[in-house]
Amino acid sequence: xxxxxxxDYGSGGKASQRLIREIFLKHLGNPGLNRLDxxxxxxxxxxxxAVSTDTFTIFPLFFPGGDIGxxxxxxxxxxxxMLGAEPRYLSCAFLLxxxxxxxxxxxxAASMGRAAADCGVQVITGDTKVVPxxxxxxxFINTTGIGMVIADPAPSGSRAExxxxxxxxxxxxxxxxxxxxxxxxxxxxxxxxSDSQALNSLTTRLIREVGDVHVLRDPTRGGLATTLNExxxxxxxxxxxxxxxxxxxxxxxxxxxxxxxxxLYLANEGKFICILPEDLASKALEVxxxxxxxxxxxxxxxxxxxxxxxxxLRTSLGGHRxxxxxxxxxxxxxx
Amino acid sequence: xxxxxxxDYGSGGKASQRLIREIFLKHLGNPGLNRLDxxxxxxxxxxxxAVSTDTFTIFPLFFPGGDIGxxxxxxxxxxxxMLGAEPRYLSCAFLLxxxxxxxxxxxxAASMGRAAADCGVQVITGDTKVVPxxxxxxxFINTTGIGMVIADPAPSGSRAExxxxxxxxxxxxxxxxxxxxxxxxxxxxxxxxSDSQALNSLTTRLIREVGDVHVLRDPTRGGLATTLNExxxxxxxxxxxxxxxxxxxxxxxxxxxxxxxxxLYLANEGKFICILPEDLASKALEVxxxxxxxxxxxxxxxxxxxxxxxxxLRTSLGGHRxxxxxxxxxxxxxx
Numbered sequence: 001x002x003x004x005x006x007x008d009y010g011s012g013g014k015a016s017q018r019l020i021r022e023i024f025l026k027h028l029g030n031p032g033l034n035r036l037d038x039x040x041x042x043x044x045x046x047x048x049x050a051v052s053t054d055t056f057t058i059f060p061l062f063f064p065g066g067d068i069g070x071x072x073x074x075x076x077x078x079x080x081x082m083l084g085a086e087p088r089y090l091s092c093a094f095l096l097x098x099x100x101x102x103x104x105x106x107x108x109a110a111s112m113g114r115a116a117a118d119c120g121v122q123v124i125t126g127d128t129k130v131v132p133x134x135x136x137x138x139x140f141i142n143t144t145g146i147g148m149v150i151a152d153p154a155p156s157g158s159r160a161e162x163x164x165x166x167x168x169x170x171x172x173x174x175x176x177x178x179x180x181x182x183x184x185x186x187x188x189x190x191x192x193x194s195d196s197q198a199l200n201s202l203t204t205r206l207i208r209e210v211g212d213v214h215v216l217r218d219p220t221r222g223g224l225a226t227t228l229n230e231x232x233x234x235x236x237x238x239x240x241x242x243x244x245x246x247x248x249x250x251x252x253x254x255x256x257x258x259x260x261x262x263x264l265y266l267a268n269e270g271k272f273i274c275i276l277p278e279d280l281a282s283k284a285l286e287v288x289x290x291x292x293x294x295x296x297x298x299x300x301x302x303x304x305x306x307x308x309x310x311x312x313l314r315t316s317l318g319g320h321r322x323x324x325x326x327x328x329x330x331x332x333x334x335x
Numbered sequence: 336x337x338x339x340x341x342x343d344y345g346s347g348g349k350a351s352q353r354l355i356r357e358i359f360l361k362h363l364g365n366p367g368l369n370r371l372d373x374x375x376x377x378x379x380x381x382x383x384x385a386v387s388t389d390t391f392t393i394f395p396l397f398f399p400g401g402d403i404g405x406x407x408x409x410x411x412x413x414x415x416x417m418l419g420a421e422p423r424y425l426s427c428a429f430l431l432x433x434x435x436x437x438x439x440x441x442x443x444a445a446s447m448g449r450a451a452a453d454c455g456v457q458v459i460t461g462d463t464k465v466v467p468x469x470x471x472x473x474x475f476i477n478t479t480g481i482g483m484v485i486a487d488p489a490p491s492g493s494r495a496e497x498x499x500x501x502x503x504x505x506x507x508x509x510x511x512x513x514x515x516x517x518x519x520x521x522x523x524x525x526x527x528x529s530d531s532q533a534l535n536s537l538t539t540r541l542i543r544e545v546g547d548v549h550v551l552r553d554p555t556r557g558g559l560a561t562t563l564n565e566x567x568x569x570x571x572x573x574x575x576x577x578x579x580x581x582x583x584x585x586x587x588x589x590x591x592x593x594x595x596x597x598x599l600y601l602a603n604e605g606k607f608i609c610i611l612p613e614d615l616a617s618k619a620l621e622v623x624x625x626x627x628x629x630x631x632x633x634x635x636x637x638x639x640x641x642x643x644x645x646x647x648l649r650t651s652l653g654g655h656r657x658x659x660x661x662x663x664x665x666x667x668x669x670x
Contacts, residue, residue, distance in 0.1 A: 008663030015663050036569065037491050038552055039387035039418040041484065046381065052374035053426035053479055054462045056618055083374040091388035091479050127389045137470040144388055144426050144479035151378065152525030156372050217373055221347030232373065328343030328350050332467055
């Protein structure tokens with residue numbers, strides 16, 4: 001094997017086979033993937049399924065708290081979990097630029113393998129394309145996840161109802177600020193780490209132990225503010241968000257003040273919003289706080305009739321202002 | 336909407352929502368996709384499933400006989416069909432370069448919508464990422480397909496057996512030569528078109544009407560020669576291929592002679608290899624030839640004990656030579 005990715009590795013010929021065996025099967029292999037057929041055979045899924053797809057373009061490939069490989073597992077696993085499902089299988093498609101460092105590819109595939117094992121999913125089918133130098137920036141990864149829906153009815157962004165409480169599983173803005181500061185080479189007193197992590201074991205516990213969960217959604221691109229706007233719009237209700245209840249790490253708060261950013265609009269990769277009837281909120285918080293991924297969970301707002309599709313922020317000074325959806329791009333290639 | 340794709344369209348904010356509504360939902364929408372949740376809910380699949388993923392990087396985006404949109408549907412639908420399955424659902428992830436012509440994106444999404452409708456699949460979930468100008472070449476599309484396996488046992492590259500006949504559904508090399516000549520601006524007397532097409536309705540008929548199909552596989556990258564080598568290797572047997580039985584269009588044969596290419600190594604995007612017991616071959620050929628996608632079907636060889644993993648070509652002059660797997664890249668960005 002060359003120490004750089006060559007065009008030959010995407011040809012479908014012998015060189016491709018070597019790459020598949022020596023990198024991908026080594027780190028991601030299992031009896032299904034090892035068959036190397038055009039498609040994977042799944043024999044053990046029943047009932048309603050959840051399917052989600054995501055292409056990861058994050059720059060740089062390695063960042064504090066993760067890399068594109070672990071992120072590509074966590075991101076899709078989390079999207080499947082948000083439908084009240086247990087993620088079981090992933091497809092994984094690599095798009096590589098000619099000349100990519102082979103050691104980087106090996107590290108990233110190894111990281112994907114560990115992340116997949118940690119959250120209980122198998123990579124069952126894949127694809128590798130290599131494009132000539134300059135036609136892509138190093139590496140993009142698409143993962144598509146399949147899971148079994150265990151909630152009935154499944155949570156949906158359209159199921160928030162007046163009287164529901166809005167919970168968040170942890171601190172906001174860690175991923176966005178970690179990528180931004182790392183990219184710019186900024187140093188703060190404390191290193192800011194991405195929160196990239198899988199949420200499926202916690203959402204499964206919530207569904208099994210608390211029951212009637214109306215909405216689960218992870219506030220990734222666009223952050224908490226944009227995601228709450230989507231939910232308010234899909235559900236046709238208003239959401240009141242209490243600013244001083246939203247957990248934000250001190251160092252993230254500091255970094256945001258310094259850079260003029262709002263943590264409510266920064267991307268997260270290991271947190272979720274949970275909306276459910278208010279009388280279930282304390283039970284849900286208890287379950288969340290007993291799990292490593294939900295230690296900093298908090299009740300941050302309520303759903304009410306109000307004006308459809310609107311998110312109102314009650315500021316820490318007691319004022320109210322409209323919290324709008326992000327218009328455009330705050331930070332490209334954040335995920 | 337701008338007439339160019341802006342970074343904002345990949346932000347997850349309002350601009351993204353506009354792009355999703357005005358391009359993707361317009362052409363690909365259905366009740367499942369229109370819900371816009373993090374994952375899609377599938378309620379009507381049962382039994383074993385087939386899953387396949389592919390990222391399409393073809394250059395140029397539009398070519399004689401198709402475009403990246405229709406190809407991204409056909410390619411994945413065919414891979415699912417090769418497991419003896421009826422493709423039902425696709426996920427679709429767009430990776431766009433900032434500055435891409437919005438009309439091109441609209442045409443490609445429309446072409447995907449038509450292709451999906453024609454072969455009976457629905458796009459149920461999607462993703463859009465926009466990367467800064469120069470970080471990708473115009474557009475890449477990942478599709479992941481899910482289908483219900485109707486063959487029992489499912490066909491597999493590992494099920495070829497001595498005594499089986501090897502059939503091909505039509506002419507070889509059309510796609511590869513069409514892309515190559517179009518890219519180089521070469522003109523021949525007759526225009527060479529890509530064979531990009533969906534094969535699922537024909538493979539379904541084969542399975543239902545002929546039964547015991549051992550192997551189905553589409554000879555895409557690396558062509559017929561490379562794919563037969565994969566099968567010989569997976570099945571641990573030898574395949575004898577009769578050169579003069581392999582259907583090749585006259586104009587493709589001419590173009591290959593002119594350019595010094597071998598049609599057995601050129602990519603196809605609308606053909607498949609079918610391996611099954613010899614006594615079922617004539618029935619299978621009858622079914623194939625009665626279908627528009629199998630009009631030129633032919634019996635091209637046999638599986639025998641021989642030497643494991645080897646493909647032997649009986650040339651039209653009566654000689655024998657080893658037909659090896661493609662080593663490296665014949666033509667980058669062919670699919």
